[in-house]
Every structure is written in structure tokens, then in C-alpha cells.
Amino acid sequence: ELKVEQNPLFLSMQEGKNYTIYCNYSTTSDRLYWYRQDPGKSLESLFVLLSNGAVKQEGRLMASLDTKARLSTLHITAAVHDLSATYFCAVAYYNNNDMRFGAGTRLTVKP
């Protein structure tokens, strides 16, 4: 069974600092997704990573995928308060879109 582990589960950062969220998964997959969820809101798609070595950047967020290590990272650069949210990674089974989600990382960026 595909299992997805995120860490840390809780992250409190100061504005301007850098940090990385990690997502490990247990079985072969070449598709990984990062989502953002604000309190009481839906999940917003951030990145879709479809191949080994894929790297995508949007603003202060950069995501990468290493399929050999079964690891994805979400790197935050110079954090700002607006980035406060819960971030989820999700991994899809090899031949369909059955996504398994990590537990989420609740990020709080403090002034």
C-alpha cells in the first residue's frame, strides 16, 4: 500500500527565513502533487511533478522530486506571512489518479 509521510507536521517560521518541507513515499510513483489549504478553504494546487529530477518554482516556493529516493521537497525562501497555510503532498499510484495524501504541514509565518 502506498504510504506518504510528511515532515515536519508543524512549522513555525519567522518572516525572511528559509525552510524545507519533506515528503517521503513508500512505493514507486512518478507523479507527485503539492497542495495548499487555508483554514476553512479548499485545496489549491501548487505544483505537479511528473518526472525524476523535476523542479518547479512559483514565487517563494520551489518543489522538487527525486523518484529514486522517493522524496519530494517544498522549499520556502524568505517566508512571508501570506504563506501561512497547511501544505499537503500527494502521490499517485502508477497507473491511475488514486492519490494518497500526506498528513499535511501546518506552516505559520510570524513577523
Added chain:
Amino acid sequence: ETGVTQTPRHLVMGMTNKKSLKCEQHLGHNAMYWYKQSAKKPLELMFVYNFKEQTENNSVPSRFSPECPNSSHLFLHLHTLQPEDSALYLCASSLNYRATNTEAFFGQGTRLTVV
């Protein structure tokens, strides 16, 4: 706004009630999903419909009954629920369940409280 709309946004129901959650998408997608998000567990996939056919049922109790009359609409019928069923129920859609290069778009969710 993701193009996936869920109603109602909030629902409080008694354990003997029958209610339904509705999901509608205007993205031209053919796959629709129900997920459960509870406080102490990761998002759990409940049901998947692909081209109106149910393809996945992840050991969901029979008190949850999905219905997909067409590719744009998805319902979740609820009856004799338990307090532990209280959660955020999220609907999602994607182009095709078997497509390997598409992402899922989520609705706003229905916050369900069972009393």
C-alpha cells in the same frame, strides 16, 4: 474558484437523518472523487467515478452511498451516520482517472457535523 462547487457548505444532521451532499464541476472532466478530511487523519479517498462508472470504493461503510448521474455531478447520500463521521467532505475532479499527467481540482468542501 476552482470550477468545482459543493453544496451545502455546512451541514448538521442527527444520526437518524438522511441527507445528501452535492458536487458539480464545469471543467469538462470525466473523473470525480469524494474525499474525507478529518482532524486526526490524512485525506482519505472514499469513492471514484470515471466516465460515470464507479471505479474505486475504499472500504467505505454502506451508510455512505455515492451517485454519479453524469460526468458533471456527484452526490454523496448519507444515512444513519455516526458522530465519528463528522468531517470535511471534499469533492474533486480530474480529466480522467486513468490519465497520468493531470491534476485534481477540489471543491470548497462540506463541513458535516453529526449530532
